[in-house]
Each structure stands twice: as structure tokens, then as C-alpha cells.
Amino acid sequence: VARHLLARGAEVQVFLAAPSEKVTGDSRINHDAYVDLGGALIELPPGAPLTPLEAALAEADIVVDALFGTGLDRPIEGHLADVIGVLNTATCLCIALDVPSGLDADSGAPLGAAVQADETVTFGHLKIGLLTPEGARLAGNVHVVDLGVPDRPILAQVGHVAEVIRKETIGAYLRPREASVYKHQAGNVLVIAGSSGKLGAALLTARAAMRTGAGLVTICTWADAAPAMESRVVELMTTAIDPAHLEASLDRALAGRRAVAIGPGFGLDERARAAVDHVVLGWDGLKVVDADALTHFVGRPEALATARGSLILTPHSGELGRLLGRSSRAIEEDRFGAVREAVALTRATVLLKGARTVIAIPDGRMFICMAGNPALATAGSGDVLTGMIAALLCSMEPAAAASAGVLIHALAGDVWRAQTGSDRGLLASEIAELVPGLIAALAAGVDPLSA
Template sequence: MKLCTTLQIRSIDRRSIEYYGLSGYELMETAGCRVAETAKQLLESVAGKTVAVVCGKGNNGGDGFVAARYLHLWGASVTCHVLADRPALPVDAAKHLERLEEAGLVPDFRPDGPLELPDRPPALIVDALLGTGLKGPPRDPYAAAIAVINLSPSPVLSVDTPSGVAPGCGSPQSRPRAEWTCVRADHTLAIGLMKVDLATLPGRSWCGALEVADIGFPEAALEAEGLYLSMPERSEMAGLIPVHRPGDHKGSRGKVAVVAGSAGMAGAATLASRAALRGGAGMVMLGAPAGLMDALTARHTEVMLRGLPETAEGSISLAAESHIDALLSWADVLAIGPGLTRHEETSALVRRVVSNSERPVVIDADGVNAFTGHPDGMAGSAPEVIMTPHVFELSRLTGMDADDIEADRVVAARQAAGSLQVTLVLKGAASLVASPDGLVSVNPTGNPGMATAGSGDVLTGLIAALLGQGLGAWDAARLGVYLHGLAGDLGAEAMGPHSLVAGDLIDHLPGAFLRTGEGRISS
């Protein structure tokens, strides 16, 4: 699914009108009709149902006028509340207001408020107050109207975006400023294209169920915009799952080398290795400090083990380089970083291994930290590099302030992937995958229960397994993040989000593969 920014949707709208023969009036008619159709689906039948349509002074309000007209003509008992003066309305919205009045519905104009909904809660409230591009907290009368909507027990359908949602608005659970109020929608209908602010937090937390209304933008207008944002859908991810053919053997299904672990961090190595196997790799070999071998041998039955020279502190030493080179001569892909520590010697080893690798590499955790202060260390490195930092690791790596990264994760991930020339996975709620050439994918799966130690180690092993089975870096990262989040969702369904641990994600990976693509076994 293609996503867009607020500026991009405005450009597409303008281009469709100026170059492709559509009018703003026609686009508004189509958008409002789609809103009314969605309301009809939500209510199952609109005849005799009460619907309150709350409109602002912009084009969003114009969509509301059209929706109100259709619902009125279909037999609903509609009240239309306008928090604007008639002269303040845009031309197209004013024309649709006239058509609404010609249909026999008289709106309630209250430019200064307050919004007064019917005494008996309506079957549905249509929120057409404020659209996208809001620069700050809503002001009265809109803020007061949003509060009235939120106090109503009626379900809410928001047009294009829940009113008030914008970067910086915070989530319903964690608000940065008490005066910033947003509509808590039960259903949001994005007009034309999905907006990235709705696909990512905090916007996503206000939307309820989310869908997109096609209003007929010409394909050429979309292509001319150069849309670089997307959100994977299940059908697309199903097509990426590696096909297992009857003639396959363990050596043909991907050989993954994992370099991980240190004293006290054997669990990270275990999680990454197990996830690589559950991700479909035919063979996994774990290189870890020699001092961990007894503990790891007791844990692993399917993973092959290679003890590596270690420092006095129990991390992997520079003397392990030749051992890792031998691993890489056997492997199809390398996963490096989980639980390594930031020991200076170990970090130097990581940089040397990555720069000399002729295999694709997945770099996580302390593997990412090893390049702090050495961003040029990846120049001329492995043929494909995937880095999987969380926000603080990315901050250390790039020098960007962590708060600035969180303020616009898309921009931060895109810039970092381009400057480092890697495929970058910025982990977190709605994890992002950014390509070196500027594409960004917003992941739709996952839940707060996955915020637990070791979750990232599982992702590292899973992505490495997909790389080893022949996917390119972009597809392996997107599919890995999608399946990882879905495994977390299945775990939360089974046991609730509060008790999830990283090992549960591995246990639910088979279900995630099945839910996504039914295994894709070819004859």
C-alpha cells in the first residue's frame, strides 16, 4: 500500500486538477460519497438511524457536507453542525453546502461554538472538522467541539484523519501537552491515499479501524509525485516467503553464521540462532566466546557451535578474525552483534569483519555500536548490509539527537540509510525499513508487549535467515519485520501482551508464516 505525506497529497490533488481534467468539486463529491458509503457499512442500514455530521471550515468540512447529503437522501435522520461562517468556506465546499440545503437539510451554523449534539446520542458521529496539515494544538471552537465528540458514547467515523492529529499530538495514553486534544475515532477513512501520520505513532493510536477511500486520482498523477513511502500488505508479504521445493536439502536452504554473545549475554546468541532456524535457514552455525560453549551446548541441539578466542572480559577478541573468516567461507550470510558488548577490541573486530565480508551482513545491537565514531567503516563493505538499530543506537551512530529522531522517524531513517548506504531497520512502534535509495516501508504489525529484552536478537536471526534463502536486503528486511511483529501479535492473542518474552516470538514464528502465506511449498 502506498503512503504519502501531507505535502504529497496536496501536490497530487493539485496535479490531478491542473493536468488531468478533474475538478476539486468532483473530487470532493467522490470523497464525501465514500464517507457516506462507509457510514452505511458501519451502521448496516442508515434508514431511520440518527447521524451527526460535524464540519469545519476547510475542504474536510466539504467532504462532510457531501456525506450528510447522501445519508439524508438514503433515509437517515441527519444533523449537520458547522463550526464556521458561510463566507469562510472554500468555493467547492460552499457549492456542496448549497446542494445539501437544496436536498432539504438545514445545517446548524455555530462559527464560535459550542457544538451541541442531539440529546439522544446519535448512532454515528462523522468527524469532518479538521484535516491533515495541522501545525499545532486545535484552538476553540474546534478544541471544545473535539471534547464534546469524545464525551459522547456514540461511535465516531473520522474523515481523512481524526481531528487534531498531527506530529507532536501524543497518544491517548501518553500526552505531551494536556491542551492538545484529538478525536478518538472508532473508524478513520483516509481520503485518496493513506497518510504516513496515520500509519505511524502517535497518529495511529487515535484512528481506530483504518481504511483508504479511492477517489480516482489518475495513476499518472501518483507516479509523477515519486511516492517513496509504503506499508506492506499480507498478500505482498506472502509472495516474498521463500519457496521450499521437494528437492531442497539443508545446504540449499541458506547457511547462516551468527557471531554473538559475551560473558553474561549467552541468551542473545541463543535467541538470534534459534530465530534463524525458525526463519527457515537450513543450517545455522553460532560463533561465540569459547567460555560460553558449555552453556550453549546444553541449550542447542540444532545449532552448530564454534568457540572463538575471547578477551579477559569474556567478549570476542581480535584473534577470532581468522575463525570468523572460516565461518564466512562456509556461510551464505552473517548476522553479527547481539550481546557482543562495546569492548574496544570486539568493536574493532566487528568493523574489520564487516569491511572484509563478501557475504551479506545483518548488523544489530553492539554490532551497530561498533561503528559509532566510525561511520566510514562500512565503505567498501559487504555486498548487502542491513542494520537494525533502535533510536538510541541510531543516535549514537549518526550523532542525531534521539528526540529529533523520534520527532520524525521517517526522515531520520531515510537520511541514515542514504548516508550510510545500508538497508536500515529503525526498530520501535511501527518499525521502519529504509533503503539506500530512499524508499521507506512502515510496518503494520506488532504490539507493545514486544518491548522486551531479546526481541531485537530474534529479528536479527530472522532477517538473516531470509537473506540466506535468497531474498534481497530490502525484501528480507520488510518480510522479517512483518513476520516478527505478527509473531508478537499471535503471542499477545494467545497469552496477552503483558507476559510476552522474546522466546515467545520464536515459538510463534511458525504461526506467523502460516498466517501470512500458508508455507508456500512448491512441487
């Protein structure tokens, strides 16, 4: 990079964080070519003062971070950590090559010190570590540069770890409906959610399912909460769970349903646990398991592997941490490893929510959502996503429904931010209101953010 910049007339200084005699291979060839062109080179071996670097950064327009690449597998400490510390205090634009130095290219976790870049130029394809919340924060804007080699031989040789969810892919899933479709064909969803004082979660889930295209949505909640629920619904139906005849009342509610969403605001007492076990483990259908329903499997996540039917689990990092017996921070430090572990343990499709939501499915595939913004960090946002996925399950296989739900939900946040200019203040109910327009745009092949 320095050699090409010098040849194009830029004023360039190179700082080596080690003695130049340790530079070998292709790096040595380019080192010598740069020096032969008259390039300025300053060595900063361990123990050397960093004041020359500080002085150069104070005058520079751009600093290029090329300390480490994707092969880093140890924490950065000592002298090199000090160098990175100086880079991170600079006020000029920082551009990282491939990945910011110090970022684990596989997990997205910082290995000790890590460069905070403004822009990252990565080669060939995205590195999975750039697609985590922490990786995205450290990388800034990411640009993928073609290596001039066709994708097919590269992928045939090294494979790929995950796929980015693309608008074009989701648009292809959203087929126009036949003119003769009726409400049961459009999708019959049961939302098992809500309890006294927590009715909002059930309403958000159910209304999101309606806005995503379900033709009939019924809220199934506790008998002591049902009267209050009935006074707040118009398009939705309700049915009550009788604790004295719990399984029978649940079976009546489940009859004829295409998909079930269970968990939001449902409760954590023994009657709720019995209801969750009956539905999640015993009902042979399509289920989205969220919130309180997930918490009932803390200490026994392997029970989910025995469930009849198909499961989509939708934890955030705290919920997944409780399922796997570790902290939320530990999950965030290796989101990909954690979600793979959860799939192996539960044999379910697992959707780890958050910035850069990750979806992993039992056949080994993994999908990552690049859309979304901090406005989606609002109470009830996850309940809306649960309802959306349940509705989409009525017409799609689980991996497609999870991917479509996640992308549409994230795009709703991006459209709202584009309309308001704000990264805060979004209400969960507003997410659902944007869904029909997003579905129409994606189905027509139109980018909602450019429409």
C-alpha cells in the same frame, strides 16, 4: 457528508468552527445545498461558547470529524484546539474523514491538538501518516474508500511514498525447496553475539535462524563465554573468538558463511568494537547489524557507508536516535524522515522497529508493516527478528529478506494473540516456534489468521 446523511433520513447537525462566509469553493456548494434541504447549522466562530457543541455531543450517536484534511501544515491552537478538546471528551463514536484533524498526513505526528477517532475513512489510498504508531492510535480503525478512479493514473500523477508489506507478496518469495537440497544450500548463518551474562540473546538469534530455515547456524562468541554456550546448544554449532588473535579467529569463523547476524548481547568494550569493525566494515557479505553492534557506531554512523558487502540495520527508535544524535522521542515524531536520513547516511537498508515497522532501502523504496500487536513488546523479540532476517538473506535479496522477516515476525504475534486472547505474556522463544507454520501458510497462499 452531512447533506447525504440528511437526504437519507438521519438527524444531522453541522457545527462550523468559523463564520459561514469563509466557506468557499466546493465546500460552499455543499454548504448551500445542505441548508436548502433544511439542515441545521450552528456557527462556532472564535470566541463563541462551545456549550451548544457539548450539548449536541451528549445526545449524539456519531460525530464526524471534518475540521481539517491532509493539507494541514501548522499547529492547531486556540479556539480550534478547544473544539478538538470537546470532541475528544465526547462518548459517542467518532469518525474522521481522510485523517483525524490535527494529524500530519506525512509524518504521523500531531500538530498541536489532534482528534482521537474511533474510525477513519480515508479516500483513494492510505496516507502515510496513518501508518505510524501515533497516527494509528489517533485514527483507530482505518477504512480506505475507492474514489472511482483507477490507481494507475493517480500513481502516475502523484507517485507513492511507501508500500504496505502484503502477505501475498511475501508468500511469492517463499519458494518450495528442491528435494535434493542440503544444509549448506539451505543457508549457512554465523551469529556473532553473546558475552558473559548475555548468552540468551545469542541463543534466541541462532534458534530463530534455524526455525526460519537456515540449514546450518553457528554461534561465534567470546572464548570466556563459549563453554557456557556449548552446554546449552544441541542443533547449533559454536566457535570462539580469541581476543589475542581476534581478526584471524573471526576470519576462520566467517569462511564459507552466506549471512551474518551480529550484535545481540555482544558487548560494548574495546574488543567488541574491534570485532564489530572487522566484520561489519571489512567482511564482504550479507550482514544483519543489531543491538550492541549498532551502538558501536554512535558518533560515527557515516563509517557504515564504507562497509564492504550489504548491510541491514535493525534499530529501535532509541538506537536510531543515538546513531543520528537525537532523542527517541524525536525519532518517533518523524519515523519516515529519520529512517530516510539513516539510509542516506549509511547507504544501508534500515529497518526501524516498533509498532508499524518501517523498512527503507538505498534505492528510495520504503515498506511498512501493518501487522503485529503489543504482545511482541517482550525481551528478546528483536533478537529473534535479527536471526530470522539472517536466515532469509540466504535465499532472498536484502529488501525481500527484511520485508519477509518483519511480516512473519509480526504475524507470529498476531497468531499468538488469536490463540491466547492476550496482548501480553508472549515469550521471544515462542515467536520462533510459530515461524515454520507461518512460512508454510504464506507459501500456500493461506492467511495465517483465518486458517
